[in-house]
Amino acid sequence: MARNGFDAIDRKILREIQEDGRISMVELADKVGLSVSPCLRRLRKLEESGVIRKYVALLDPAHLHLGVNVFVTVSLTQHDEPSLRRFETAVQAHPEIVDCYAMVGNQDYMMRIVVPDPASYQRFLSEVMMKLPGVANMKSSFTLHEVKNSTTLPVSDID
Amino acid sequence: MARNGFDAIDRKILREIQEDGRISMVELADKVGLSVSPCLRRLRKLEESGVIRKYVALLDPAHLHLGVNVFVTVSLTQHDEPSLRRFETAVQAHPEIVDCYAMVGNQDYMMRIVVPDPASYQRFLSEVMMKLPGVANMKSSFTLHEVKNSTTLPVSDID
DNA sequence: CGAAATTTGGCAAAATCTGCCAACGCAATT
DNA sequence: AATTGCGTTGGCAGATTTTGCCAAATTTCG
Numbered sequence: 413m414a415r416n417g418f419d420a421i422d423r424k425i426l427r428e429i430q431e432d433g434r435i436s437m438v439e440l441a442d443k444v445g446l447s448v449s450p451c452l453r454r455l456r457k458l459e460e461s462g463v464i465r466k467y468v469a470l471l472d473p474a475h476l477h478l479g480v481n482v483f484v485t486v487s488l489t490q491h492d493e494p495s496l497r498r499f500e501t502a503v504q505a506h507p508e509i510v511d512c513y514a515m516v517g518n519q520d521y522m523m524r525i526v527v528p529d530p531a532s533y534q535r536f537l538s539e540v541m542m543k544l545p546g547v548a549n550m551k552s553s554f555t556l557h558e559v560k561n562s563t564t565l566p567v568s569d570i571d
Numbered sequence: 572m573a574r575n576g577f578d579a580i581d582r583k584i585l586r587e588i589q590e591d592g593r594i595s596m597v598e599l600a601d602k603v604g605l606s607v608s609p610c611l612r613r614l615r616k617l618e619e620s621g622v623i624r625k626y627v628a629l630l631d632p633a634h635l636h637l638g639v640n641v642f643v644t645v646s647l648t649q650h651d652e653p654s655l656r657r658f659e660t661a662v663q664a665h666p667e668i669v670d671c672y673a674m675v676g677n678q679d680y681m682m683r684i685v686v687p688d689p690a691s692y693q694r695f696l697s698e699v700m701m702k703l704p705g706v707a708n709m710k711s712s713f714t715l716h717e718v719k720n721s722t723t724l725p726v727s728d729i730d
Numbered sequence: 731c732g733a734a735a736t737t738t739g740g741c742a743a744a745a746t747c748t749g750c751c752a753a754c755g756c757a758a759t760t
Numbered sequence: 761a762a763t764t765g766c767g768t769t770g771g772c773a774g775a776t777t778t779t780g781c782c783a784a785a786t787t788t789c790g
Contacts, residue, residue, distance in 0.1 A: 418642060426628075427628060429627075429628035430627055430628055430630060431625075431627065431768075432625070432626060432627070433592045433593065433625075433626040433627040433628040434592065434593065435781090436776085436777065436778090437777070437778070438776085438777070440777095443647070446738080446739090447738070447740075448739085448740090448777090448778085448779090449737095449738070449739060449740075449779085449780090449781095450737065450738050450739075452779075453737085453738090460632060461634070462631055462632075463630055463631055464629070465628075465629045465630060465631050466590075466591070466592075466628075466629050467591060467592040467593040467626065467627070467628050467629070467756045468588070468589055468590065468591070468592040468626070468627060468629060468723075469585075469588035469589055469592045469623050469624075469625075469626050469728055470620055470623070470624045470625050470626070470627060470722055471585060471589060471621060471623060471624060471724050471726075472621055472622055472623075472624050473724060474725055475620070475622040476585075476622065476726060476727070477619060477730055478725070479709075481672060483672070483674075483681055488688060494738095500718045503718055503719055504718075504719060506666040507721070507723060507724075507725040508725055509719065510592040510719070510720075510721045510722075510724070511720050511721065512718035512719040512720075513640060513642070513714040513715075513716070513717055513718060514715040514716050514717075514718055514719075515642075515644065515712055515713070515715060516712070516713040516715055517712060517713075519712070521640055521718070522612060522712070523718075523719075526724060526725070528587050528727075532707065533698065535700055536605040543659070545663050551677075553674055553675070553676065553681070554671060554674070554675040554676075555674055555681070556671040556672075556674060557672070557673050558661055558671075558672055558673075559659045559671040559672060559673055559680065559682075560659075560662075560663060560668065560669070560670060560671040560682075560710050561664055561669075561670050561671075562666070562669045562670065563629055563669075563722060564625050564627070564666060564669075565630050565632060565635055565637055565666075565669070566637070566666040566685070567630075567635060567669060568635070568636070568687075570638055571635075571687075585760090595745085595747090596746075596747065596748090597745085597746070597747095604780085605769080605770090606769070606770045606771075607747085607748090607771090608749090608750095608768095608769070608770060608771075609768065609769050611748070612769090613746075623757085661733065674769085698777075731780090732789105732790095733762105733788100733789090733790085734787105734788085734789085735786105735787085735788075735789095736766085736774095736785105736786080736787070736788085737784105737785080737786070737787080738771090738783105738784080738785065739783095739784080739785090740773100740781105740783095741780105741781085741782090741783105742769095742779100742780095742781090743778100743779090743780090743781105744776080744777105744778080744779080745775080745776105745779090746764065746775105746776080746777065746778075747774105747775080747776065747777080747785100748773100748776090749772105749773095749774090749775100750769105750771105750772085750773090750776080750777080751771095751772090752769105752770095752771095752772105753768105753769080753770085753771100754767105754769070755766105755767090755769090755774095756765105756766090756768100757764105757765090757766090757767105758763105758764090758765085758766100759762105759763085759764080759765100760761105760762090760763080760764095
């Protein structure tokens with residue numbers, strides 16, 4: 413058996429539900445070559461194992477008047493555990509901050525912000541970002557357009 | 572009526588399905604204060620309008636042995652339309668490149684790569700990234716850990 | 731080779747989805 | 761103020777899907 417306990421069928425299921433999270437068991441079972449019962453049982457197991465985090469609908473930012481993406485790198489004044497935790501907790505509270513990663517090297521964090529327009533970012537920058545706890549330095553880079561924004565992870569055949 | 576034709580109930584629906592893409596019409600209708608029929612009709616309308624791009628399952632990268640994220644900035648040698656298009660098309664073909672944005676400024680790109688480990692990135696860098704059409708310059712930044720990776724867009728009350 | 735454990739497939743009841751139709755509310759018009 | 765017309769709602773019924781259960785089949789392991 414494979415390292416993570418996924419066999420070929422499990423991987424097929426994972427690939428399918430990444431593309432269509434609302435697929436019916438009937439159709440999914442058919443696609444992976446099982447009958448409905450074992451297919452559902454495998455799906456439940458995958459959900460319980462935590463590989464499947466959640467099911468969501470993906471919305472189009474343009475339709476919601478959220479067409480402006482800004483990448484921001486942040487460095488903190490202090491790097492002790494409590495300071496990092498305080499900053500990361502504050503980040504979680506703001507839905508405009510859609511992504512945030514702790515970085516190796518001199519920039520501590522890389523984040524992506526979603527706002528309606530540049531003016532909104534101006535406001536968000538001064539009213540929220542600047543007030544995040546422990547920020548020493550910040551650098552913003554605006555995006556021109558989205559080329560790709562995928563939630564589909566490559567599920568390896570091996571492993 | 573609001574600018575995009577969404578009323579309070581539509582926005583409620585959008586917020587709910589962003590959090591649970593598999594919610595049943597019965598439960599959704601209950602949460603937004605409608606009966607099932609009009610709720611489903613509104614959802615279908617939202618789907619057809621394009622606000623709802625798709626329904627997906629979100630997987631946990633760690634469980635799939637995809638724990639390493641790398642941010643890469645790229646600049647191209649030429650910035651004419653065909654060169655840009657060629658590059659962006661090539662980007663679409665690789666599932667390891669999960670995000671890619673064209674940036675304001677030096678006309679370059681910011682992308683996020685997902686790989687199993689640093690060694691894999693080394694390989695991906697030389698075998699794929701370096702061979703992307705028209706690349707002049709590339710700079711990779713490794714992440715330490717994920718603080719936030721959200722697909723939930725803030726659906727404004729106004730607008 | 732044989733026993734135990736796991737996985738499968740089909741069935742039936744419960745729940746859900748989906749299309750249809752009458753009723754309701756609201757706005758514009760007379 | 762009454763009426764007309766448009767859009768939205770709610771309930772109902774048939775079709776589909778989900779879900780738990782059990783016997784059969786397959787795999788695992790001594």
